[in-house]
Amino acid sequence: MQKIKRILSKIKPPLLRYFTVGIVGLLLLLIVFVGTIYIGAWGKIPNKQELSNFQYQVASEVFTADSVLIGKYYLNDRQPITFKDFPEHLIQALISIEDQRFYEHSGVDYPSLFRVGLKTILMGDESSGGGSTISQQLAKNLYPRRDRKQTNIVVDKIKEMIIAGRLEDIYDKNEILTHYLNTVSFGDNTFGIESAALKFFNTRTKNLTVAQAATLVGMLKATYGYNPRIFPEKSKERRNLVLFTMVNNGFLEQAEYDSLKITEIELDYRDYDYNSGLAPYFREEVRKQLLEWTKKLNEKGESYNIYTSGLKVYTTLNYKMQQLAEQSMVEHMGKLQRDFEKSYGKNAPWLINKNLIKTVARRSPAYQNLKKIGLSDDDIFDSLQRTKRKMILKSWDEEEERELSIMDSIQHFMKFLNTGSISLDPKTGEVLTWIGGVDFKQFKYDHISQSKRQVGSTFKPIVYTAALERGIEPCTYFSAEEVAYENLEGWSPSNSGDKDEAYLNYSMEEGLSKSVNTIAVKVMEKTGIDEVLDLAKKMGIEEVLPMEPSIALGTGEIKMTELAKAYTSYLNEGRSVEPFLIKYITTKNDSLLATFEPRKSENAAFSAENGQIMLEMMKSTINSGTASRIRSTYKLPNDIAGKTGTTQNNKDAWFVALSPNLLHITWVGLDNHEIGFRNTSIGQGANAALPMYALLLQKMNKDEQFNYITRARFPAPSDRVQEMLDCEPIKRDGFFKRLFKNPNKKKTRKFKSQN
Structure with missing residues (x-):
C-alpha cells in the first residue's frame, strides 16, 4: 500500500493523479466485488465436486415393436448422447457461430469479449458471434439465472465465468461440447440436440445433414425467433449465417455454401406431445402401467422415475398397422357421425331435450367446480350459459373458432360418437x-x-x-x-x-x-x-x-x-x-x-x-x-x-x-x-x-x-x-x-x- 502511495505521489499533474487514483480504486473495488461473488456472498457457486457429479433429467422413450419412437414421458424433453454421436459438421457449425476460439481459451475468451464489445455493440456486426463462450453457456444451462433483473446481470455473468473456469479444469473440450449440446434449450421444453433433431427433422443427431445441423445451431441465439416451424424465412437467414461462418473458419467450401444457402428448410416435425402423435391412448395406458411398475420397484429400494430416468420402453404396438387403423377410424367415424346426425335431424336430443342437456352438464368439471363453491343449480347454469370465451369447435370436417358458452360446448360435444x-x-x-x-x-x-x-x-x-x-x-x-x-x-x-x-x-x-x-x-x-x-x-x-x-x-x-x-x-x-x-424396458444405456x-x-x-x-x-x-x-x-x-x-x-x-x-x-x-x-x-x-x-x-x-x-x-x-x-x-x-x-x-x- 505504501508502495502504491509513493508511485502516485510521483505523478505531478493533480488531474492525472486523481484520475489514476480513481482507476486504482475502481480496480480494487472490482477485485473485492469479484471476491465476494467467488466466496458465495451473492449466492452459492457450485464447487468442482458438484460439477463433477451433476445428473441430467432424461426423458423416457416409448418405442413400437419395430423400434419406432412414438412418444416420451418427461419434465424436460432431453435424450443425452455421447460425443461420438455428433457429426463433425455439427461441432464445426457450433464453434463457428458461438465460440470460434473454443479450443484456445480456458473458459473465458477475453479477446472475444473485447471484440464483441467493439464490433457487435458499436458496429452492429451480427456475424461477430457472442461474448459468452460455450463453457460459459454450459454454466448457464446447468445453473439457469433465477433473477432476470438488470442489476443481477453482472453478478450472473461473473458467476458463469467462474463456473466456466472450473468446468474447464474438470472436463476436456470434447466433454464440455457433449454436456453443452445435451443441455442447451431449443424451446418448447426441448433440451439437447438429440431431442431437437428428432422433433424438427425426425432423425437422430448422427444423421443430421450440414444444413439441418446449421438450422438447429442457428436456433440457439433465439429459440422462438429462429424456430423453423414458426418463422421459416428468418430461420433460413440464420442458417445461412451459420453456414457463412463455417466458410470463414475453413470448415465449408464456398461452392457447397453457395449450393446450400438457396435450399429451403424441409422439416419432418414430430412433436412428442402428450395429446398428439400416433397412438395417444396407447401411450397413456403404457404410462399408467409404467407408474405401477416403478412404484413396485421403488418399494424394493430401486430408484426409477418415468419422467427423469431416461427409461426406454419397447412395446408390442405395430407402427404401420396402428397408422392404418387410425386412418380407417377417421374414414369410417367421420361418415358415421354425419349419418348419425342426419338421422335425428332437427329433433336431435342434444338440441331439444333440455333435461338431458342439463343432466350431461351436471357431469362436467365446470359444473362440479361451481358446485364446490356453494352456488345453487340455477346460478351454476346461469354462469355456464352467460360466460363466453373463444373455443375451438372440432368436427370431422373442420375446426372452427367461435365465441361460445360452456353450455354451447357441452351441447356440441355430447353428440359425438x-x-x-x-x-x-x-x-x-x-x-x-x-x-x-x-x-x-x-x-x-x-x-x-x-x-x-x-x-x-x-x-x-x-x-x-x-x-x-x-x-x-x-x-x-x-x-x-x-x-x-x-x-x-x-x-x-x-x-x-x-x-x-x-x-x-x-x-x-x-x-x-x-x-x-x-x-x-x-x-x-x-x-x-x-x-x-x-x-x-x-x-x-x-x-x-x-x-x-x-x-x-x-x-x-x-x-x-x-x-x-x-x-x-x-x-x-x-x-x-x-x-x-x-415387451421390455431398458435403462438409458440399454441395460x-x-x-x-x-x-x-x-x-x-x-x-x-x-x-x-x-x-x-x-x-x-x-x-x-x-x-x-x-x-x-x-x-x-x-x-x-x-x-x-x-x-x-x-x-x-x-x-x-x-x-x-x-x-x-x-x-x-x-x-x-x-x-x-x-x-x-x-x-x-x-x-x-x-x-x-x-x-x-x-x-x-x-x-x-x-x-x-x-x-x-x-x-x-x-x-x-x-x-x-x-x-x-x-x-x-x-x-x-x-x-x-x-x-x-x-x-x-x-x-x-x-x-
Missing part, C-alpha cells in the same frame, strides 16, 4: 393396435382400458360354447318363436325379423350366424345360466356378470380387454391369453431392466373339438350371417370368423373378427348412455362397428408386410366336426303345427334353466 378398437396377436396377447377414442385431446376417457359396456350379441358365442360343452349337439334345433316368461315378469326377448319366424326352427350354427335373440335365450335355458357364467370366467372374463337370462343377449358390462382375452380362447384350443402392451412374457391360462376352457365347431359357426356369421357385408360390400376374401353385436335401444355397436394370426374388436357408441342410435340400420354392429375393421383389412391386404396375417388360413376342420355340422340350417314347422300356431300371439311359459 366415440369408439374403442384393439387388435392383438391371439397366440401371444401382444397388442398390435389400440384406439381408445376418436380424439385424445378432447376425449381422454379410454374405451378400451376404462370403459365397461354391454357387449350385446358378442357374448352369444360363449353361450353356444357352454351348450356344446354340456353335450348339446350343434345340429339341435331351437324354435325362433317369441316367448313371454311368466316367472321373469313377462320378459319377452324378441328378434328383428318378421312374424314368420315363429314357424322357423334354427340349427345352432344358423341361430348364431343370424344372431337370433330368441334362439340364444333358449340355448342358454337348456344349458344353464351357471354353466354359461362359469365358462365365461374360465375364458378370462373376471367381471361379475348378472345371473339373469338376459345375459344370453349380452346385458353384462365388460371391459374390451376382457372380451378380447375371452375370444383368444377360440384361436388357442380353449386357452385364453392376456393382452399386454410392454435390460425387465421383460414381459405372454400369460396364457393353464387349462383349456373348452375342448379343441368344440373350439373348431365354434370357429365354423362364426365363419358362417361372416359368409352368410349378420357380418356378410365383409364379403358383399368390402369384397374381403380373407379367412375370417366373427360376431356382430348390438345392445338394447341401439346404444352399443360391436364387431369381433378372428383370423389365425389376428384378433380385432371394435366398439362404437356414445359416452352419454342416454343417447343411442336413432335406428338399428345405422346402429347395428354390422354398420357402426364392422366397417372400421373392414377398411383396416383392405389396407393391410395391399401391404406385403402383413401377408403373415392377411394370407393366413384356418386349419381345415376335422371330418367329425364337418359331419356334426352337416344339417339343414333351418327347419320350418309342419302344416298342422303352423295351423294351430298364432304368430301374432306370444307363447307364455316359465323359464327353466338347467342347473
